[in-house]
Amino acid sequence: MARVLREVLRSGEFVVTSEIGPPKGSDVSKMSHHIEMLKDKVHALNVTDNQSSVMRYPSLGGAILIKERGGEPILQMTCRDRNRLALQGDLLFAYSRGIRNVLCLTGDAVPVGDHKTAKSVFDLDSTQLLRAIRTLESGKDMGGNTIEGKVEFCAGAIVTPEARPLEPQLMKFEKKVDCGAEFFQTQAIYDMDNFRRFMEYAGRFPVKILAGIVLLTSAKMAKYMTENVPGIFVPQTLIDELAQAPKGQALKKGIEIAARMVRAIKEEGLCAGVHIMAIGREEVVPEILQAAGIGFNGHKASDAGT
Amino acid sequence: MIRSITKQKPLAEVLELLGEMERVFIIGCGTCTTMAHTGGQAEVLAMKQKLVETGKVVTGFLVIPVACDNLTEEALQQNLPAMKESQSLLILTCAFGVQTINRFLDFPVIPALDTLFIGKEIGPGLFEEVCIQCGGCILGETGGICPVTSCHKGLLNGPCGGTNNGKCEIDRNKDCAWTLIYERLQKQGRLSAMRKFQSAKNYQVEPKPGKTLFELERSGS
Ligand code: SF4
Ligand code: SF4
Numbered sequence: 001m002a003r004v005l006r007e008v009l010r011s012g013e014f015v016v017t018s019e020i021g022p023p024k025g026s027d028v029s030k031m032s033h034h035i036e037m038l039k040d041k042v043h044a045l046n047v048t049d050n051q052s053s054v055m056r057y058p059s060l061g062g063a064i065l066i067k068e069r070g071g072e073p074i075l076q077m078t079c080r081d082r083n084r085l086a087l088q089g090d091l092l093f094a095y096s097r098g099i100r101n102v103l104c105l106t107g108d109a110v111p112v113g114d115h116k117t118a119k120s121v122f123d124l125d126s127t128q129l130l131r132a133i134r135t136l137e138s139g140k141d142m143g144g145n146t147i148e149g150k151v152e153f154c155a156g157a158i159v160t161p162e163a164r165p166l167e168p169q170l171m172k173f174e175k176k177v178d179c180g181a182e183f184f185q186t187q188a189i190y191d192m193d194n195f196r197r198f199m200e201y202a203g204r205f206p207v208k209i210l211a212g213i214v215l216l217t218s219a220k221m222a223k224y225m226t227e228n229v230p231g232i233f234v235p236q237t238l239i240d241e242l243a244q245a246p247k248g249q250a251l252k253k254g255i256e257i258a259a260r261m262v263r264a265i266k267e268e269g270l271c272a273g274v275h276i277m278a279i280g281r282e283e284v285v286p287e288i289l290q291a292a293g294i295g296f297n298g299h300k301a302s303d304a305g306t
Numbered sequence: 307m308i309r310s311i312t313k314q315k316p317l318a319e320v321l322e323l324l325g326e327m328e329r330v331f332i333i334g335c336g337t338c339t340t341m342a343h344t345g346g347q348a349e350v351l352a353m354k355q356k357l358v359e360t361g362k363v364v365t366g367f368l369v370i371p372v373a374c375d376n377l378t379e380e381a382l383q384q385n386l387p388a389m390k391e392s393q394s395l396l397i398l399t400c401a402f403g404v405q406t407i408n409r410f411l412d413f414p415v416i417p418a419l420d421t422l423f424i425g426k427e428i429g430p431g432l433f434e435e436v437c438i439q440c441g442g443c444i445l446g447e448t449g450g451i452c453p454v455t456s457c458h459k460g461l462l463n464g465p466c467g468g469t470n471n472g473k474c475e476i477d478r479n480k481d482c483a484w485t486l487i488y489e490r491l492q493k494q495g496r497l498s499a500m501r502k503f504q505s506a507k508n509y510q511v512e513p514k515p516g517k518t519l520f521e522l523e524r525s526g527s
Binding site for chain 2: 080084105106107108109111112120122123124125126127128131132142158160163164165167168169171172174175178179187230231
């Protein structure tokens with residue numbers, strides 16, 4: 001059985017988490033395969049919650065599958081699709097099914113997804129959801145009513161170190177800390193100097209930061225991300241590196257870049273760990289870990305080749 | 307000045323709504339829909355032309371000065387004979403106008419416009435939604451800019467991760483409200499207001515539908 005995330009976060013070990021995207025449909029075989037493949041290679045696995053506002057199998061279902069297979073799930077919860085009644089109810093359900101970690105997100109906007117005419121909820125925001133978790137833990141719901149049974153979560157949130165302007169983002173980061181976030185997964189980072197500067201600031205807070213590593217699969221994707229995805233900056237040197245990869249070798253180069261970043265973060269002790277996102281390419285995560293010198297169960301395999 | 311911002315429904319939808327009703331009386335408004343070129347005199351005449359081309363009989367038309375005003379009743383009464391000849395009223399006012407007309411008459415009303423939002427004129431021809439009448443005004447802590455309305459997600463505690471160099475993740479033509487709020491508060495040396503945690507909002511201050519009876523006598527005395 002996997003260790004609980006809070007314990008790992010407190011142990012001072014280099015923490016490695018990854019992410020599973022649930023299927024569009026009820027066939028969970030591929031997701032189950034990814035869970036089996038990754039559950040013993042990382043400390044915890046996130047399950048995304050209708051990511052990019054695209055309707056999918058729910059994060060709660062994915063988190064239960066991970067739990068049933070002996071992994072450590074991190075339940076992603078966005079505020080886009082559920083009001084405070086539904087969110088609190090799902091938290092109670094999650095706890096009753098052994099889920100102990102929640103990542104609180106605002107959620108992407110409805111118009112960017114595949115149900116463009118849906119009603120957006122956003123009854124709560126990410127800070128208020130964090131506060132709701134701490135309220136439930138105190139034995140009350142948001143309406144002030146007593147709840148039966150215990151609830152306890154290791155709660156996390158996200159932060160975007162490359163947001164422009166940055167200061168409002170940092171102010172929200174601090175609110176999330178105040179509202180009870182224990183760990184943070186960052187939006188994808190690619191510029192190590194910028195990330196070092198961010199950590200000089202974030203390192204002052206009593207929270208664990210997991211650097212977001214998103215696998216680049218081609219120069220085209222890297223260029224698209226830096227030009228179009230808010231809060232992501234890919235330095236030109238990385239785009240060039242991918243562009244110069246021999247034909248058919250771009251993915252391999254992307255894996256190499258991701259591994260290099262993980263290794264650098266670990267060796268410099270820049271932050272508590274990494275959160276690896278290989279959106280749609282979950283099967284290459286073990287390769288990234290191996291190339292980064294991260295062994296099974298998150299332990300370092302060996303120093304050979306470092 | 308606040309304005310009701312509308313856009314015309316596609317003609318096909320209007321025709322579908324009219325269905326079998328052949329005899330149609332058209333009503334426009336001299337205020338908001340005239341300004342927006344969606345339901346003024348010119349648009350009413352254009353609609354008349356289009357309906358005639360599709361074989362409808364236009365029994366008459368009328369552009370009411372301010373359709374949402376209670377004086378509308380008089381304008382309608384004067385045109386009652388022609389309306390009585392009709393099977394429906396096709397209305398090129400905003401939805402406030404449609405409902406005002408509907409209160410005074412008992413004819414089938416068919417809206418030819420979609421009402422988008424109540425907007426504030428920001429510049430010539432530029433209207434923005436600035437308040438959705440939430441019942442718990444937060445403007446004092448947000449530099450006078452409303453995040454409930456101007457932030458796509460109505461967030462109260464600062465920007466989401468989609469904030470993009472001052473623009474919102476849903477549309478590069480729309481400002482990120484939280485960048486505007488930040489800049490305004492920074493200029494005023496009041497960034498501490500933005501650091502304050504805003505707890506979950508009361509969305510039931512006045513449960514829908516809003517209804518208020520002011521005690522006119524007391525306030526007048
Ligand atoms: S907070 Fe915004 S929506 Fe609410 S009353 Fe004030 S301006 Fe209007
Ligand atoms: S980008 Fe700005 S305006 Fe748009 S939803 Fe996020 S915080 Fe709100």
